[in-house]
Every structure is written in C-alpha cells, then in structure tokens.
Amino acid sequence: MPTERNHLKIFDEFREFIARGNVVDLAVGVIIGGAFGKIVTSLVDQVIMPPIGLALGRVDFSELKIMLQPADPVRKLAAVSINYGSFINTIIQFVIVAVVVFLMVKLINSIRRQEAAAPTQPPAPTPIETLLTEIRDLLARPSAP
Numbered sequence: 001m002p003t004e005r006n007h008l009k010i011f012d013e014f015r016e017f018i019a020r021g022n023v024v025d026l027a028v029g030v031i032i033g034g035a036f037g038k039i040v041t042s043l044v045d046q047v048i049m050p051p052i053g054l055a056l057g058r059v060d061f062s063e064l065k066i067m068l069q070p071a072d073p074v075r076k077l078a079a080v081s082i083n084y085g086s087f088i089n090t091i092i093q094f095v096i097v098a099v100v101v102f103l104m105v106k107l108i109n110s111i112r113r114q115e116a117a118a119p120t121q122p123p124a125p126t127p128i129e130t131l132l133t134e135i136r137d138l139l140a141r142p143s144a145p
Helices: 006-018 021-055 084-115 127-138
Strands: 066-069 080-082
Touching: 006 021, 021 084
Parallel strands: none
Antiparallel strands: 066 080
16 A cells, blocks of 8 residues: 555655656657657758659659548548558658758767877876975985085
C-alpha cells in the first residue's frame, strides 16, 4: 500500500530526473526537431515537388494513388486506396532530414577534431608554485664562502 512518504520519494526522484541537463537538452532537441520537420515538410510539398511534378507532366505527387475500392455513398463506404504519392513525399523528406543530420554530425566531428588537435599550453604556475621554485633555485645556488 503506497504511503505519503513513498509518494514524496517518487516525486523527489522525478524532480531530480527532470533537473538533469540531459533531459532538458533532449526536450529542446525534440522541440527543435519537430519544428525542423515542419520546415522540411513544407520545403518538399511546396518547393521541391511542384517543379518535379511539372517536369513529369503536371503530376501532383500527393494525389498519386492506387484505388482499391471506390467510395460507395449508398452503403456509406469510404474509398480505399494505396497513397504511394504521399509515401514518395515522405521518403524525400526523410532523405533531406538524413542529409542535414549527417552534415551537422560531420561539422561537429570536424570541430571536435580541431579542438583535440590544437596544442594546449600548460597552465601558468600558481603563486605558491612560483614561490617554491624560487626557494628551490636559491637553495641550489652554491653558497659563497
């Protein structure tokens, strides 16, 4: 039987889970990805496919389908069709998204390689290290008679 203490523990664990940076980053990525998907859909449907359809003899890809059963208003049956034109649009959208993601990953990897290859300078000595170095150097000098 759940108690109030268990509920508070679960709530605390959930709050800790949400507060992690990875969850917030994932949420931002999903939101941006959804918006990017809408942009790509618009690009394909309204910019890329109309000229392709025109070049292929005024074909509207979104209307391409194989009719399996026409609509029957008497029996109140909807038309049944295989909408392969919409499928072609979706494949083109996927290819565009895949290319963009590939280019982004390639760019990020290139930046990481440049950062890894860049020579790093050792950090400057702290004041204590500088003082100890001076003391060591003084002790290493031959003493005057």
